[in-house]
Amino acid sequence: MEYPFQITSLEQYKEQYQKSVDEPESFWGDIAENFYWRKKWDKVLEWNFKEPKVEWFKGGKLNITENCIDRHLETMGEKPAIIWEPNNPDERTRVVTYTRLHKRVCQFAQVLLNNGVKKGDRVCIYMGMVPELAYAVLGCARIGAIHSVIFGGFSAQSIADRLEDAKAEFIVTCDGAYRGGKDIPLKSIIDDALIGNKTVKKVIVYTRTRTPVSMIKGRDVWWEDEMDYALSQIEKNNVVTMPATEMDAEDPLFILYTSGSTGKPKGVVHTCGGYMVWTTYTFVNVFQYKPGDVHFCTADIGWITGHSYIVYGPLAAGGTSVMFEGVPTWPDAGRFWDIVDKYKVNVLYTATTAIRSLMSYGLDPLQGKDMSSLKVLGTVGEPINEEAWHWYDQHIGKKKCPIVDTWWQTETGGILISNLAGITPAKPSWATLPMPGVQPVLVDERGKEVTEPDEHGLLKGNLCIKAPWPGIIRTTYGDHERCRTNYFATYENLYFTGDGALKDKDGNFRITGRVDDVLNVSGHRIGTAEIENAINMHASVVESAVVGFPHSIKGQGVYAFVITEKKHPEDDLAKKDILETVSRIIGPIAKPDKIQFVNGLPKTRSGKIMRRILRKIAEGETENLGDTSTLLDPSIVDEIKQNKV
Numbered sequence: 001m002e003y004p005f006q007i008t009s010l011e012q013y014k015e016q017y018q019k020s021v022d023e024p025e026s027f028w029g030d031i032a033e034n035f036y037w038r039k040k041w042d043k044v045l046e047w048n049f050k051e052p053k054v055e056w057f058k059g060g061k062l063n064i065t066e067n068c069i070d071r072h073l074e075t076m077g078e079k080p081a082i083i084w085e086p087n088n089p090d091e092r093t094r095v096v097t098y099t100r101l102h103k104r105v106c107q108f109a110q111v112l113l114n115n116g117v118k119k120g121d122r123v124c125i126y127m128g129m130v131p132e133l134a135y136a137v138l139g140c141a142r143i144g145a146i147h148s149v150i151f152g153g154f155s156a157q158s159i160a161d162r163l164e165d166a167k168a169e170f171i172v173t174c175d176g177a178y179r180g181g182k183d184i185p186l187k188s189i190i191d192d193a194l195i196g197n198k199t200v201k202k203v204i205v206y207t208r209t210r211t212p213v214s215m216i217k218g219r220d221v222w223w224e225d226e227m228d229y230a231l232s233q234i235e236k237n238n239v240v241t242m243p244a245t246e247m248d249a250e251d252p253l254f255i256l257y258t259s260g261s262t263g264k265p266k267g268v269v270h271t272c273g274g275y276m277v278w279t280t281y282t283f284v285n286v287f288q289y290k291p292g293d294v295h296f297c298t299a300d301i302g303w304i305t306g307h308s309y310i311v312y313g314p315l316a317a318g319g320t321s322v323m324f325e326g327v328p329t330w331p332d333a334g335r336f337w338d339i340v341d342k343y344k345v346n347v348l349y350t351a352t353t354a355i356r357s358l359m360s361y362g363l364d365p366l367q368g369k370d371m372s373s374l375k376v377l378g379t380v381g382e383p384i385n386e387e388a389w390h391w392y393d394q395h396i397g398k399k400k401c402p403i404v405d406t407w408w409q410t411e412t413g414g415i416l417i418s419n420l421a422g423i424t425p426a427k428p429s430w431a432t433l434p435m436p437g438v439q440p441v442l443v444d445e446r447g448k449e450v451t452e453p454d455e456h457g458l459l460k461g462n463l464c465i466k467a468p469w470p471g472i473i474r475t476t477y478g479d480h481e482r483c484r485t486n487y488f489a490t491y492e493n494l495y496f497t498g499d500g501a502l503k504d505k506d507g508n509f510r511i512t513g514r515v516d517d518v519l520n521v522s523g524h525r526i527g528t529a530e531i532e533n534a535i536n537m538h539a540s541v542v543e544s545a546v547v548g549f550p551h552s553i554k555g556q557g558v559y560a561f562v563i564t565e566k567k568h569p570e571d572d573l574a575k576k577d578i579l580e581t582v583s584r585i586i587g588p589i590a591k592p593d594k595i596q597f598v599n600g601l602p603k604t605r606s607g608k609i610m611r612r613i614l615r616k617i618a619e620g621e622t623e624n625l626g627d628t629s630t631l632l633d634p635s636i637v638d639e640i641k642q643n644k645v
């Protein structure tokens with residue numbers, strides 16, 4: 001498969017960028033011609049950010065799985081679509097060709113139909129990183145069911161909240177999942193999540209770990225039995241036929257929950273046509289993917305990175321995508337490099353936090369690993385510090401692989417700001433230039449465009465985007481007003497990202513981090529309010545305030561200031577209880593790194609917690625805490641400072 005829309009020079013990038021801004025409809029209309037539509041669109045784009053309403057390729061009819069699978073069968077049927085590396089390196093790997101992927105996805109789509117799933121129904125997927133997870137995602141897409149994948153690290157309570165919000169009627173899960181030395185009992189967590197649930201009718205369970213599970217009659221069915229039966233229905237004379245459901249370009253494809261400033265995760269909704277065009281376009285251009293390349297994105301499909309750059313983008317481009325079940329440090333910290341060597345990986349796309357963590361093991365884990373196949377490296381999830389960037393460049397890329405620093409969000413569907421590998425210049429720790437179709441702007445607190453450079457010649461402000469690109473969020477599930485207030489109401493006629501950024505005179509962007517009450521812990525987004533809610537659930541907690549602090553591996557760590565009923569319970573037990581509570585309510589990823597028991601929190605006379613002060617204390621600042629005169633009780637600040645943990 002060739003890519004007529006692949007940008008091959010800096011001049012071409014500039015020219016394409018200009019065209020995308022001047023004539024977005026003709027620009028994206030031309031790109032969309034490279035996909036398989038059952039019927040072409042009536043209108044390329046209609047939008048306003050007031051409601052907001054964004055419609056791309058309206059009236060176009062398609063099914064994304066025909067683009068990700070069927071259209072490749074004739075010419076690339078035997079080409080690997082997914083190469084699966086199991087958690088345990090001694091276990092057999094699996095190579096899933098496009099023909100095999102087609103068969104499995106069709107089979108699973110039929111399983112869904114057999115279990116009563118219809119177009120538009122929400123199917124929650126809570127699985128480990130096994131190929132069956134990809135089959136489940138694509139099986140939903142094939143019949144127009146809306147998938148909502150939940151990362152395997154979330155707790156029963158988090159799942160229960162998401163099931164309720166999405167009014168999900170179906171679940172696909174595994175008995176358990178392997179992650180490094182751990183075996184996570186997924187089905188049992190689902191059983192807990194389902195206590196009190198009123199919407200879920202069926203649970204389909206894939207066998208991975210052979211962990212004992214309780215199967216409830218009438219509700220729970222085994223994946224394997226269902227798949228066998230489905231195959232008998234759709235396969236005749238070795239030919240599998242299972243028609244894909246025709247979808248409108250603007251029909252929802254999936255929901256993915258993400259944290260915001262409020263205590264409740266939002267169900268970000270992406271639709272079929274625009275998301276497909278955006279993920280494929282960015283995949284091919286940012287990574288400069290060439291037919292036959294082996295692409296290894298190390299993310300989990302429970303996050304947007306996995307949706308867009310393990311599943312949809314690479315497959316729509318007819319690529320080969322490596323899917324890894326385990327973790328980077330098990331059985332040792334050379335695991336990624338083993339995988340690169342084993343599959344001759346050409347493109348490695350990983351999280352900044354993973355790079356920093358692997359860096360801390362030194363160079364021994366790299367010994368004896370042949371990584372000469374690598375052509376392009378990528379990072380995602382948080383700003384990359386220059387030290388980590390140079391380590392990645394020198395020791396992994398051997399100074400011959402361009403590094404793409406890709407900035408984007410769950411809400412953006414795909415990469416918005418990044419250099420194009422080897423085509424546009426890289427600048428360590430800068431995401432650099434916007435993709436065609438993306439018009440970033442920096443504004444001040446009042447929404448006025450920042451035009452005055454600071455003393456370093458840089459513009460500094462809150463990062464917004466002026467106009468829609470095909471992969472933009474369409475709504476938050478079940479609550480459109482929430483989508484408006486979160487992203488489109490802060491500044492008029494702009495999409496607000498929640499990030500702060502710098503811009504240099506050449507137009508490069510450097511993302512400096514969140515400007516709202518959202519933390520980025522190991523590249524995972526967690527709202528402080530969500531963690532506070534969880535801590536406050538603990539019986540002896542009166543109030544809490546959570547802020548981030550710089551963490552050498554995680555990027556940001558979680559620092560919790562907690563008021564308890566009993567004054568200063570010195571024992572570690574109280575801390576452990578709080579950690580356990582957060583694990584139960586959200587999941588282990590949200591556990592505070594530091595807990596400090598305090599007698600009070602710095603509050604204004606109107607009762608608002610002054611987080612600015614707490615943030616400074618957590619960062620280790622003792623002197624310049626700013627103005628504390630408006631505090632109800634300024635003495636509390638000294639006490640908190642003295643007892644910092």
Ligand code: PRX
Nearest residue numbers: 380381382383405406407408409410511525
């Ligand atoms: O703060 C930015 C940071 O991650 C946030 C988005 O998180 P999430 O929706 O979970 O998606 C993560 C993977 C796309 C952003 O608002 N972020 C993501 N990539 C970068 C980044 N910060 C700096 N540089 C990046 N390359």
